[in-house]
Structure formats: structure tokens, C-alpha cells
Amino acid sequence: MAGPNLTVPQFPAANSQQRISPSPSAGRNKVALKPGRSLMDWIRLGRSGQDLTGVGGKVLEVSVDELAKHSRPEDSWIALRGKVYNITPYLEFHPAGIDELMRGAGKDGTQLFDEVHKWVNAESMLEKCFVGRLKVVPPTSRRGSATSRGSTRSNTLSPNGSITPLNLKPPSGPQPPRQDWFQNAKSVTIVVYTKWQAMKHEFVTIDLNDRKLSINIFLETHTYRMHVELEKAIIPDYNVKVHKDNGKVEIIMPKSVTDEQWQTLGTNQSDHGTLVKTTEREVSYRHCTIQSIQEVSYDTKLLCVQLPEGTRMCVPLGYHVHIKHNISGMELARSYTVVLPSLRSSEQDILVEQGRVFYLMIKIYPDGALTPWIGGLSVGSTLEVSDIDGNFQSTQLEKSTQLILMAAGTGFTPMVRLLYQTLVEEQDSKRHVKLMFFNKTKKDILWKDQVDELQSKNDR
Numbered sequence: 100m101a102g103p104n105l106t107v108p109q110f111p112a113a114n115s116q117q118r119i120s121p122s123p124s125a126g127r128n129k130v131a132l133k134p135g136r137s138l139m140d141w142i143r144l145g146r147s148g149q150d151l152t153g154v155g156g157k158v159l160e161v162s163v164d165e166l167a168k169h170s171r172p173e174d175s176w177i178a179l180r181g182k183v184y185n186i187t188p189y190l191e192f193h194p195a196g197i198d199e200l201m202r203g204a205g206k207d208g209t210q211l212f213d214e215v216h217k218w219v220n221a222e223s224m225l226e227k228c229f230v231g232r233l234k235v236v237p238p239t240s241r242r243g244s245a246t247s248r249g250s251t252r253s254n255t256l257s258p259n260g261s262i263t264p265l266n267l268k269p270p271s272g273p274q275p276p277r278q279d280w281f282q283n284a285k286s287v288t289i290v291v292y293t294k295w296q297a298m299k300h301e302f303v304t305i306d307l308n309d310r311k312l313s314i315n316i317f318l319e320t321h322t323y324r325m326h327v328e329l330e331k332a333i334i335p336d337y338n339v340k341v342h343k344d345n346g347k348v349e350i351i352m353p354k355s356v357t358d359e360q361w362q363t364l365g366t367n368q369s370d371h372g373t374l375v376k377t378t379e380r381e382v383s384y385r386h387c388t389i390q391s392i393q394e395v396s397y398d399t400k401l402l403c404v405q406l407p408e409g410t411r412m413c414v415p416l417g418y419h420v421h422i423k424h425n426i427s428g429m430e431l432a433r434s435y436t437v438v439l440p441s442l443r444s445s446e447q448d449i450l451v452e453q454g455r456v457f458y459l460m461i462k463i464y465p466d467g468a469l470t471p472w473i474g475g476l477s478v479g480s481t482l483e484v485s486d487i488d489g490n491f492q493s494t495q496l497e498k499s500t501q502l503i504l505m506a507a508g509t510g511f512t513p514m515v516r517l518l519y520q521t522l523v524e525e526q527d528s529k530r531h532v533k534l535m536f537f538n539k540t541k542k543d544i545l546w547k548d549q550v551d552e553l554q555s556k557n558d559r
């Protein structure tokens with residue numbers, strides 16, 4: 100296979116409508132890649148045997164000064180988590196464009212990378228571009244430095260007493276919320292005082308593996324994590340209550356053995372009590388099972404995905420998850436918006452509300468990188484699903500009297516829950532909805548019958 104021409108044209112072209120936003124905070128920012136620059140093409144290039152390191156495959160020790168010399172599009176390196184990669188051949192494959200990727204060129208781009216997409220597995224995707232390790236400069240003086248943070252030191256929680264978490268990270272910025280626990284004969288309750296009035300039960304994800312309990316609470320920009328090896332066993336039939344007035348969250352968990360008295364909640368794990376920027380948290384994946392598959396159209400499927408028994412994950416409106424899989428030796432992760440089983444109230448699934456299953460509507464591209472694999476899955480197959488991701492604030496909706504939705508193709512998926520919430524759940528709402536749904540042909544229109552039905556039944 101001929102490799103792509105690695106000379107880099109000006110991108111976007113001077114007269115192009117494509118514009119690169121100056122920062123990730125400016126919103127999502129995809130560009131049209133040139134033909135032959137798809138992810139699948141990148142995988143093929145990686146397998147072609149061509150030297151993508153630009154240094155003949157030698158493993159170098161790269162100083163910061165050396166790294167800085169490689170900051171032009173025709174010769175660019177980036178350091179990520181202590182490893183240096185030659186990103187020159189990848190520039191034209193980067194889904195957000197060359198300029199965006201060049202922001203990390205010639206330097207340690209780890210923080211920038213994590214701010215934008217920590218869940219992308221660069222180590223796997225850039226494996227063939229590995230130049231060497233970034234030389235660590237020892238600090239001139241270590242005197243007075245604190246002992247290592249985030250160690251595996253653990254402490255215990257006394258009954259009914261709140262604790263001060265050991266790992267307060269970051270040291271400056273918002274403080275972790277206060278927490279407490281108590282018990283009665285039948286259950287154990289963990290209380291977290293988030294003080295966030297927009298708090299919702301969907302922002303609480305719970306995972307239980309044996310007796311290891313991890314709770315992630317999304318607090319807008321930050322995620323608070325509790326991670327405890329419980330003293331005794333519980334039944335993973337959680338009840339999460341949120342007090343809207345003060346943001347208090349109660350997680351009620353039935354004891355496996357009723358009347359058993361717990362002395363402590365359990366032993367804290369190393370990352371217990373941490374409050375980290377959501378973009379910087381470690382993305383964790385769960386092994387989920389496909390419970391059902393429905394054909395939505397000739398190329399799009401609706402998957403009902405069952406979470407592991409110990410997990411309770413309700414996905415907030417407008418949020419998505421990542422699905423990862425190893426394709427031809429490269430670990431790829433793709434994003435998918437969580438939808439509903441239907442736009443009809445009679446076809447809802449109680450297990451969605453309980454956070455035990457969720458639905459995805461996925462278009463299969465025969466020549467895509469990940470979706471051909473998804474298209475080949477059957478009921479009972481497993482897939483790895485990340486934590487929830489996103490930043491949509493549904494409070495924006497509350498004030499609006501008109502909702503104008505514009506979607507193309509599977510861009511319809513974020514509209515599903517908006518339509519359902521506004522037109523089916525909020526019966527008393529006065530909000531009017533317009534949906535402009537762009538598709539190549541009539542047979543590409545997803546759930547056309549359901550949208551038509553919604554329209555005919557609702558004068559808004």
C-alpha cells in the first residue's frame with residue numbers, strides 16, 4: 100500500500116469555510132478530513148511497515164530542548180505521559196484538524212490532550228510513532244518537598260462520623276464535599292453534601308465489585324470519587340435520593356445480612372475522597388452485555404446495553420458514553436449518545452430509570468473503523484463502556500419557550516431525549532418544538548413514524 104503524501108498543505112485552505120476554534124472551550128470542533136485520511140486509513144498505515152517515527156525506529160532519550168525543535172507541521176513531536184511521539188504523519192488524520200493538534204507540538208501536550216479528550220488512547224494510536232522517552236530533569240532542590248501524594252495509605256471511617264479524605268486533590272480550588280454514613284438494621288446509607296442545587300440522581304454512578312464500592316459524583320466541572328472496600332457485603336439494589344434544595348445526596352444500600360452491625364463503613368482505597376477536574380479523571384470502563392438489538396433502518400441499530408450487576412449508571416440528558424475496542428491491534432474509543440427505547444411512552448423501559456440498562460442508536464459504516472465490529476455483535480456479546488461524559492446543562496432548557504433542533508443523520512440521537520422530555524414528559528409545558536432533520540434519502544430518516552406520531556398527537 101502506498102503511504103499518504105506526508106507533505107502538509109495549508110489547512111484549512113485560505114478560502115475554506117472551515118474554521119478552527121482557538122481553544123477546546125470554544126466547543127466541539129471536527130473538520131472534514133481529506134479522502135484517505137480516515138481512522139481506518141491510519142490503522143492501515145500503521146500496519147504498512149513504513150517508519151512513522153522519522154528516526155528509523157531508534158528509541159531516543161529526548162530532552163525538553165530537543166522536543167522544542169520539533170514544532171513545525173513538517174517535523175512535529177509531542178510528549179504525552181513521558182513518551183515522545185512523532186505526530187508529523189498523524190497530522191492529516193487528526194479529526195479536529197492540523198492546527199488543533201499543532202497546539203501540542205514541540206512540548207509536553209499531556210495537559211492539553213487530557214483537557215480535550217483524555218479518553219482517546221493516544222498510546223495505542225501512536226504506538227508506531229514512538230520516538231523515545233522524555234528526559235526528566237531532576238528538580239534543583241528537593242528540600243522541603245512533601246511526601247508523595249495519592250499513596251495507598253488507607254484509613255477507616257468510624258460509624259456515623261464524617262471523615263476528612265486523605266487525598267485532597269487538587270490542593271487548591273474546590274474542596275471535596277463533606278460526607279457521612281449511618282446504618283439501620285436493613286441498610287447502610289452514605290450521605291454526600293454536595294451543596295449543588297442543580298444536583299440530580301443521574302450524576303451519581305455506582306459500581307460494586309465484590310465488596311469494593313466506587314461512587315462517582317459529577318459536580319459540573321469536577322468529579323468527586325468515593326472508593327471504599329466495604330466492611331461487609333451489600334445487595335446492589337441502591338436507592339439514590341437527591342435533595343434539590345441543598346444538593347444532599349443519599350445512597351441507600353441494603354445489607355446482605357439484616358441486623359448485622361457494621362463497625363466501620365470499610366477501608367478507603369487510594370483515590371477515595373478525591374475531587375478532580377472531570378476532564379482529568381481516569382476514565383473507567385465496564386464490561387456490559389447486549390440485551391437486545393433492533394433494526395432502526397437499513398444501516399442503523401438500536402442496542403439495549405445491560406450494565407454489570409453491581410453498577411447503577413443513569414445517563415443524564417445530552418450526555419454520552421465511549422465504547423472502546425481493539426481493532427487490528429489499535430485500541431479505539433468512539434462516543435455514542437444515550438437515547439431511549441422509543442419516543443412512545445408505552446414503550447419505555449423501567450430498567451433505564453433504575454440505571455441498569457441504556458439504549459444506543461448506532462449507524463454502521465461498512466468501511467468505518469469501529470462500527471463494523473459493533474454491527475457484528477449479537478445478543479449476549481460484551482462491550483466495554485466508559486463513564487458518562489458531556490457538559491450539557493438542561494437548566495438552559497428551563498427558560499426557553501422555543502426549541503429549535505437541527506440534526507443530520509445520527510445527529511438525531513441527542514434530540515431523542517429532548518423531544519421525549521419536552522413533548523411527552525412535560526405535558527404542561529408551553530414550549531414549542533421545531534425539528535429540522537437532514538437526511539440523504541427518505542429511508543435514512545430515523546424513527547420517522549415515531550416523530551410523525553409525536554407531531555400528530557401534540558400541537559406544540
Ligand SMILES: Cc1cc2nc3c(=O)[nH]c(=O)nc-3n(C[C@H](O)[C@H](O)[C@H](O)COP(=O)(O)OP(=O)(O)OC[C@H]3O[C@@H](n4cnc5c(N)ncnc54)[C@H](O)[C@@H]3O)c2cc1C
Nearest residue numbers: 132133134137434435436461462464467468469470509512
Ligand atoms: C459526542 C458524540 C456522540 C455521538 N453519538 C453517536 C450516536 O448516538 N450514534 C452514532 O451512530 N454515532 C454517534 N457518534 C459518532 C461515533 O462516535 C463514530 O464517529 C461513528 O460511529 C463512526 O465510527 P467508525 O469508527 O465506525 O467510523 P469512521 O472510521 O470514523 O468512518 C465513518 C465513515 O466516514 C468515512 N470517512 C472517514 N474519514 C473520511 C475521509 N477522510 N474522507 C472520506 N470519508 C471518510 C468512512 O469511510 C466511513 O464511511 C457520536 C460522536 C460524538 C463525538
Ligand code: HEM
Nearest residue numbers: 127128129194195199200202203208211212215219221224
Ligand atoms: C495535544 C493536542 C491536541 C489537541 C488540542 C486536540 C484537539 C482535539 C479536538 C478539539 C478534538 C475534537 C473533540 C470533539 O469533537 O469532541 C479532537 C478529536 C480527536 N483527537 Fe485530538 N487533539 C490533540 C492531540 C491528539 C493526539 C496526540 C491524538 C492521537 C491519537 C488525538 C486524537 C484525536 C481523536 C481520535 C479524536 C476524535 C475523537 C472522537 O471520535 O470524537 N488528538 N482533538
